[in-house]
Amino acid sequence: MSTTADQRPIAPQPVALDTTVVTSWKAPIAFGIFTLLLLALAAFAPQPGDTTYRLSLPNDVIQLPELTVPAMPALWTVVVLLAGATAYSAFLVRSKRRVPLWLVVVYAILFMFGFLTWAGAGASLPMIGLLFGSLSLAVPLIFGSLAGVIGERAGVVNIAIEGQLLAGAFTAAVVASVTDQPLLGLVAAMVAGMLVGMVLAAFSIKYFVDQVIVGVVLNVLVVGLTSFFYSQVLAPNAATLNTPPRFDRLPIPVLSEIPIIGPVLFRQTLVVYLMYIAVALVWFGLFKTRWGLRVRAVGEHPQAADTVGINVNRTRFWNVALAGSIAGLGGTFFTIGSGIAFNREMTAGAGFIALAAVIFGQWDPIKATLAALLFGFASNLQNTLSVIGSPVPSEFMLMLPYVVTIFAVAGFVGKSRAPAADGKPYIKS
Amino acid sequence: MKLELRGITKRFGSLVANDRIDLTVEPGEIHALLGENGAGKSTLMNVLYGLYQADGGEVLLDGVVQHFEGPGDAMAAGIGMVHQHFMLIPVFTVAENVMLGNESTKAVGVLDLDAARAKVNEISARFGFHVDPDALIENLPVGIQQRVEIIKALSRDAHVLVFDEPTAVLTPQETDELMGMMRRLKEAGTSIVFITHKLREVREVADRITVIRLGKVVGEAAPTATNAELASMMVGRAVELTVHKEEPKLGEPALVVEGLTAVDHIGQLVVNDVSFTVRRGEILAVAGVQGNGQTELTEALLGLQPRVHGSIKLDGVELTGAGVRKILESGVGFVPEDRNEDGLVGGFTIAENLMLDRSESPPFVRAGNLQRGVLAEFARRTIEEFDIRAQEPEELVEQLSGGNQQKVVLARELSRELRLLVAAQPTRGVDVGSIEFIHKRIVSARDQGVPVVVVSTELDEVEALADRIMVMYRGRIVGIVPGGTPRDVLGLMMAGEVPAEGAAA
Numbered sequence: 001m002s003t004t005a006d007q008r009p010i011a012p013q014p015v016a017l018d019t020t021v022v023t024s025w026k027a028p029i030a031f032g033i034f035t036l037l038l039l040a041l042a043a044f045a046p047q048p049g050d051t052t053y054r055l056s057l058p059n060d061v062i063q064l065p066e067l068t069v070p071a072m073p074a075l076w077t078v079v080v081l082l083a084g085a086t087a088y089s090a091f092l093v094r095s096k097r098r099v100p101l102w103l104v105v106v107y108a109i110l111f112m113f114g115f116l117t118w119a120g121a122g123a124s125l126p127m128i129g130l131l132f133g134s135l136s137l138a139v140p141l142i143f144g145s146l147a148g149v150i151g152e153r154a155g156v157v158n159i160a161i162e163g164q165l166l167a168g169a170f171t172a173a174v175v176a177s178v179t180d181q182p183l184l185g186l187v188a189a190m191v192a193g194m195l196v197g198m199v200l201a202a203f204s205i206k207y208f209v210d211q212v213i214v215g216v217v218l219n220v221l222v223v224g225l226t227s228f229f230y231s232q233v234l235a236p237n238a239a240t241l242n243t244p245p246r247f248d249r250l251p252i253p254v255l256s257e258i259p260i261i262g263p264v265l266f267r268q269t270l271v272v273y274l275m276y277i278a279v280a281l282v283w284f285g286l287f288k289t290r291w292g293l294r295v296r297a298v299g300e301h302p303q304a305a306d307t308v309g310i311n312v313n314r315t316r317f318w319n320v321a322l323a324g325s326i327a328g329l330g331g332t333f334f335t336i337g338s339g340i341a342f343n344r345e346m347t348a349g350a351g352f353i354a355l356a357a358v359i360f361g362q363w364d365p366i367k368a369t370l371a372a373l374l375f376g377f378a379s380n381l382q383n384t385l386s387v388i389g390s391p392v393p394s395e396f397m398l399m400l401p402y403v404v405t406i407f408a409v410a411g412f413v414g415k416s417r418a419p420a421a422d423g424k425p426y427i428k429s
Numbered sequence: 430m431k432l433e434l435r436g437i438t439k440r441f442g443s444l445v446a447n448d449r450i451d452l453t454v455e456p457g458e459i460h461a462l463l464g465e466n467g468a469g470k471s472t473l474m475n476v477l478y479g480l481y482q483a484d485g486g487e488v489l490l491d492g493v494v495q496h497f498e499g500p501g502d503a504m505a506a507g508i509g510m511v512h513q514h515f516m517l518i519p520v521f522t523v524a525e526n527v528m529l530g531n532e533s534t535k536a537v538g539v540l541d542l543d544a545a546r547a548k549v550n551e552i553s554a555r556f557g558f559h560v561d562p563d564a565l566i567e568n569l570p571v572g573i574q575q576r577v578e579i580i581k582a583l584s585r586d587a588h589v590l591v592f593d594e595p596t597a598v599l600t601p602q603e604t605d606e607l608m609g610m611m612r613r614l615k616e617a618g619t620s621i622v623f624i625t626h627k628l629r630e631v632r633e634v635a636d637r638i639t640v641i642r643l644g645k646v647v648g649e650a651a652p653t654a655t656n657a658e659l660a661s662m663m664v665g666r667a668v669e670l671t672v673h674k675e676e677p678k679l680g681e682p683a684l685v686v687e688g689l690t691a692v693d694h695i696g697q698l699v700v701n702d703v704s705f706t707v708r709r710g711e712i713l714a715v716a717g718v719q720g721n722g723q724t725e726l727t728e729a730l731l732g733l734q735p736r737v738h739g740s741i742k743l744d745g746v747e748l749t750g751a752g753v754r755k756i757l758e759s760g761v762g763f764v765p766e767d768r769n770e771d772g773l774v775g776g777f778t779i780a781e782n783l784m785l786d787r788s789e790s791p792p793f794v795r796a797g798n799l800q801r802g803v804l805a806e807f808a809r810r811t812i813e814e815f816d817i818r819a820q821e822p823e824e825l826v827e828q829l830s831g832g833n834q835q836k837v838v839l840a841r842e843l844s845r846e847l848r849l850l851v852a853a854q855p856t857r858g859v860d861v862g863s864i865e866f867i868h869k870r871i872v873s874a875r876d877q878g879v880p881v882v883v884v885s886t887e888l889d890e891v892e893a894l895a896d897r898i899m900v901m902y903r904g905r906i907v908g909i910v911p912g913g914t915p916r917d918v919l920g921l922m923m924a925g926e927v928p929a930e931g932a933a934a
Contacts, residue, residue, distance in 0.1 A: 304516035308530030309501025
């Protein structure tokens, strides 16, 4: 037996343990429920006629032909396919394997196709409008979720996104109305959002007040303030103070003529283009730059950051402020982004949906954006279906975005891990 | 670089953690700072590192007085620290951790990871560290993580390196390697402060030893001093370093575990097909480096693990799948690994903590009402019996020292009729005096015929208590060997090497 004098270096070895698969019946059960739902529609509420999908706008350069499917045969086909997918997922789980992501995606697309075909029977569905509207409705959610991602990556839970959006919407409307410059309104909105962020940061970082409570209180405060000013100042002087100019659509040459993608992505306003840039910048910044490394460090292990000379609380403060300004920018969508006058509580919970997108998106700017797009789609689906006169009661359709949110956050988040120090104040002794 | 601390004083409220401490470390010297848990060693080093501001005294480097506002200043002055709890971000790579706070960047703040990798490779080649710069910290064994901490300090040109309890998480082999690294660093001219409470290591590697007790320097010693001399300096009185225990009077097999497997939420077999038997009147010590399934094993025994297969039988009764309450009622006593997290309610009084697991039935609760009188009487008796140093039974547990808190846990568990005692890390963060006492009580439980399972990462404790030693590695049993098996054999087993034939018990 060799003794301790043995000086061979131990090569780095993985500490991986033997593993087994922890199977979950979540996916097969959910698949089954949704399949039964469609089956029930097909069996008990059959819709005669054909469904037409319109894939181009009338004055597009390249015209795609319309896609017409007979509603009921298509629906039955989809139900059979979905039943097959359900059975396959159950088989996978039984044999101790995971349900792959592609199956979930294929299932979701098939389900949507089946549902749309049923709901739009006898009518024609404007797909461009549906997708364009989805993107538009997702814009404030995306800005909000970026604000959430930055805050939480730095270790501060930003519940005040709603308040920041609302403050942005209000300020943008007023400043743009007074100056007649939508750009100035945009800048003012960022400042307003940043101020809300700074209040959150000051209370939660300097005075260690519970972040969730400060955030909730701030939301209520902003609702109260903006409603007060709206009814006392804006409403009586609507012509001067609350008739914001709107950003013009700026089609991007060439790109805007690509079928489907062009009209949806590249015939948008400045706010939307800023959103594309913001998503890319935040992603790049968080994962490729010194700023991002430090932000993530203070959110994961503030003490470690402190011991290498990073000022944890200063870093957190300025990033929560930055997050606030991004959310404020998102708030402009509600007023100058759409050319609508400010109205009380006009953000209607978008900030909370954005928060859900942060979690659903696993604290990753790109994934959170995709989650926000999903929520935007759910909202706009409701609009589109009520326009074409769908048989679904509108109350149900209004619930749709929130139902999607609950399912998304509760059921299918998967193995995500929040930043380790998320929501915990850093108190030095 | 020569480091001098002069008259460092640090107070926390009325507690004087450091009382006019002087310490000089010459260039190229390994200076050990020896003291018990809570003696003020870490406080002193946190003052040196700029994490705490001293209330008095000064820090000098090469004779120049320094003023550190924060760790950034200390690092800039050439002081590096290898923290007891590694200051590494688990989800970052080695290179990212090394560069954090000191990033090399290209234009507009874009990280230059190649430069960081090159630096890691250069330093690890210089000292033979073998660290992959792109590995994620959370996938590395602790021994390698510690090397990353050292690389981090060296990458900032540290001339004074402070090691705060560096061996607490290491296997004996890794400890020996660390000693080798410290010697190499010393030869390269680095001054090293080595904080520890382990006597063996101090004598092996230190050039000079300073002993502190209750925040004061109580003396210097040469590495030639004996264990007993150092221990009595540390504690302030003569201590028995070995527990006196009789040969075990073995009874029937009481705890029979067969094929026990515990699966965590991502499917890892944290306890992997473990089978063993503990007889009445026997102590089975479970040895192994922290994080090799010992914690989960004790939790599985108590019914705290959610996904468990296999069989746990106590006196013939199957416990697998039973709830925690049922298992406690069947006579299992449990001293959890982390008393603050799982063992005690800090804001409750000693008396309340003593009855935490008996809130269902008489004598402490009748018809839903707490029997205050019975409880107070019981608490007074127990406090005396277990030598818990407290003013009164109504004192809050969070105000007690670590040793006394642990005695409260032990008192609660041992004041019941037990048929099995499971104790995880029973003396972690406990002063030497209390260790003596706790060990005696565990041995006396054994002598009364209770089967005992003790989990410990400290080989001293394993040696002191074990009748048999079971070594775990990555969730599996490497082997079960008799008490008194030599340390180097245990050390190899803790690294996963199955012992040569003939060693099995």
